[in-house]
Amino acid sequence: MIHQYQNNGYNIVLDVNSGSVHVVDKIAYDVIGCLEGMNPLHTPETLRSDETREYLCGNLEDTYAREELCEVLEAVAELAEAGQLFARDIYEDYIGEVKQRKTVVKALCLHIAHDCNLACKYCFAEEGEYHGRRALMSYEVGKKALDFLIENSGNRRNLEVDFFGGEPLMNWQVVKDLVAYGREQEKLHNKHFRFTVTTNGVLLNDEIQEFVNREMDNVVLSLDGRKEVNDRMRPFRNGKGSYDLIVPKFQKLAESRNQEKYYIRGTFTRENLDFSNDVMHFAELGFKQISIEPVVGEDTDPYAIRESDLPQIFREYDILAKTMVERERRGEGFTFFHFMLDLEGGPCVAKRLSGCGSGTEYLAVTPWGDLYPCHQFVGDEKFLMGNVDDGIVKPEIADDFRGCSVYSKEKCRKCFARFYCSGGCMANSYKFHNTIHDTYDVSCEMERKRVECAIMIKAALADEERNVTHEEK
Numbered sequence: 001m002i003h004q005y006q007n008n009g010y011n012i013v014l015d016v017n018s019g020s021v022h023v024v025d026k027i028a029y030d031v032i033g034c035l036e037g038m039n040p041l042h043t044p045e046t047l048r049s050d051e052t053r054e055y056l057c058g059n060l061e062d063t064y065a066r067e068e069l070c071e072v073l074e075a076v077a078e079l080a081e082a083g084q085l086f087a088r089d090i091y092e093d094y095i096g097e098v099k100q101r102k103t104v105v106k107a108l109c110l111h112i113a114h115d116c117n118l119a120c121k122y123c124f125a126e127e128g129e130y131h132g133r134r135a136l137m138s139y140e141v142g143k144k145a146l147d148f149l150i151e152n153s154g155n156r157r158n159l160e161v162d163f164f165g166g167e168p169l170m171n172w173q174v175v176k177d178l179v180a181y182g183r184e185q186e187k188l189h190n191k192h193f194r195f196t197v198t199t200n201g202v203l204l205n206d207e208i209q210e211f212v213n214r215e216m217d218n219v220v221l222s223l224d225g226r227k228e229v230n231d232r233m234r235p236f237r238n239g240k241g242s243y244d245l246i247v248p249k250f251q252k253l254a255e256s257r258n259q260e261k262y263y264i265r266g267t268f269t270r271e272n273l274d275f276s277n278d279v280m281h282f283a284e285l286g287f288k289q290i291s292i293e294p295v296v297g298e299d300t301d302p303y304a305i306r307e308s309d310l311p312q313i314f315r316e317y318d319i320l321a322k323t324m325v326e327r328e329r330r331g332e333g334f335t336f337f338h339f340m341l342d343l344e345g346g347p348c349v350a351k352r353l354s355g356c357g358s359g360t361e362y363l364a365v366t367p368w369g370d371l372y373p374c375h376q377f378v379g380d381e382k383f384l385m386g387n388v389d390d391g392i393v394k395p396e397i398a399d400d401f402r403g404c405s406v407y408s409k410e411k412c413r414k415c416f417a418r419f420y421c422s423g424g425c426m427a428n429s430y431k432f433h434n435t436i437h438d439t440y441d442v443s444c445e446m447e448r449k450r451v452e453c454a455i456m457i458k459a460a461l462a463d464e465e466r467n468v469t470h471e472e473k
Contacts, residue, residue, distance in 0.1 A: 002036040002086070003416035004029060007456040008322055010463075014455065016416045018087035021343055022079070023459045027064050031072045032085070034059050042086040047077040091419075095353055095407050103398050105152040106357070107160035108145055109364040109375045110178070112137045113171040117202050119237045122269060122295045122303055135367040136171040142178040144388035145365045150189050152391070162196040164364075164375060169203040179215050196220065198265075200234070201246040209253050217261060221250045224266040225278025225292065233269065233303070251286055259288040263337060266292040269303035273312045276320040283327070283334050291337035294446055296428055307442055314449050321453035325460045341420070341454040352406075355422035359385070359401025373401055376427035401426065401436065408437045415444065417451045 001016040011029040013022040024032070035042060038055050046052055056073055057066050079085040115134045116123075146161070153159055161182065163175050175197065182193040197212060198220040212219055223246060224230040231241025254262055264287045268275035275292055282290045294313070297304030305313070320336065327333050356362060359373030366378060369388040377383040386393040406412040406423045424447065428440035 001040060001416060002032060004033055005452055007452055010456055010459050012455055012459060014416060015085050015087050017089045018083050020084035021455055027068060028072050030060060031056060031069060032076060042080060044077045044081045047080055091353060092407055095405055103360050104154040104156060105149055105361060105363060106156050107362040108149050109162045109164050110142060110145055111364060111366050112163045112168045112175055113166040114367050115170055116166040118200050118234055118242060120234045122233060122267060122297060137174060137367040139174050139177050141369045141388060142174060143181055144369060146182055146185060148388045150185060150191060157190060158192050158194060160194045162198060164198050167200055168197050169199050176211060201249050204249045209256060213256055219262040221262060221264045223250060223264055226281045229272045229278055254287055263289045263291050267295050268292050269295040270305055270309060271303055273309055274316060276316040279320055288334045290334055305442055310445050313446060317449050317453050321457055325457055328461060329464060338450045339454040339457055343458055352419045352422055354405045358426060360398050374427060404436050409439055411439050417448045420451050421447045
């Protein structure tokens with residue numbers, strides 16, 4: 001499968017199955033497109049056949065000289081021989097092994113607090129209640145959760161625990177106690193915990209900052225961008241905005257972590273479709289690690305993104321991508337989570353095929369110890385897998401999630417971005433289609449655009465590096 005597109009003056013060709021990216025001139029772009037239209041399953045032999053050559057020349061000889069077309073055709077055949085164009089899909093045969101893998105848990109999302117001190121309008125957790133009751137996780141339940149993780153982690157040494165909510169800082173003493181317990185267990189079981197906390201920052205202070213910097217491998221800081229945007233969507237329960245209180249705390253924390261190992265994370269909605277301005281606002285505030293996610297909501301929600309909003313959203317991603325290239329060239333670059341793309345290594349095969357590992361490698365734990373496939377399924381009893389006392393008592397749920405991949409979803413089979421998004425969010429699929437084996441179409445469209453922008457950024461910066469190297473010579 002070949003995917004071609006033009007962005008910011010670059011002609012880009014992505015060979016989906018090999019992951020190879022080619023930035024080409026116009027004639028090569030047109031030749032590859034013509035060949036893909038003729039036969040998407042070309043081999044080096046078919047590319048060098050008289051039939052292919054005559055087909056190509058018959059379609060493009062009015063635009064390009066025959067000799068040029070034959071030269072490009074041979075270059076394409078050489079790339080095909082190297083496995084970088086018209087590559088075969090070698091991953092589908094591997095999916096059987098993924099399905100047969102034993103459940104090895106590597107990460108927990110600890111719902112340390114089903115309570116919150118903000119009243120965000122789009123909150124899927126219902127201000128921390130998760131379709132149930134307000135509650136704080138006890139130390140005893142958290143301790144059992146860490147024990148469960150250790151016992152079910154097999155030979156995996158590095159284990160991940162995210163303190164989540166609601167607002168985790170509302171149960172801060174238990175967070176500290178669980179980190180201390182985890183550090184004790186590391187030595188006994190040859191494990192290493194990577195702790196993360198996701199916070200709205202309301203209760204953040206110097207003592208918490210010092211602890212976070214000492215113990216947390218990552219911190220997620222929730223803020224939606226410009227003051228008017230944030231305060232409209234993330235107010236206190238009395239309606240007052242949270243921006244002025246939170247921003248100085250977040251700036252201080254980011255600087256204290258040397259602008260590393262954190263994310264300032266926002267949500268954009270239908271009410272701020274010009275979200276590239278919110279990303280740039282973060283950059284102007286000094287943040288270097290930035291993420292702004294599209295909201296997921298029902299069509300009846302006034303803030304929910306609709307299909308008709310996609311053209312504007314695409315323009316915003318293009319604006320953001322071009323701006324990031326310009327800033328990088330000026331030495332003012334920053335990381336945008338959705339444009340992070342490793343074109344050389346990338347995730348392992350299992351990750352490419354099945355995504356985040358929810359329901360198998362990654363589980364959410366409620367304040368009273370129930371286990372769910374991820375935080376977005378919490379409160380839906382159909383997905384209650386077990387608890388920290390008894391472990392997983394419904395393995396069939398894990399089996400269903402383990403069988404979910406880019407090959408269990410027909411839409412993914414035809415999508416060029418499938419090995420980058422790994423089939424998308426299973427919770428969103430269930431929300432809109434009542435099955436995890438489908439996709440949230442609006443999200444897919446945005447993901448495809450983000451992948452295109454991310455590749456363009458790589459191409460532009462590589463071009464810049466080549467030019468600099470050439471000038472130095």
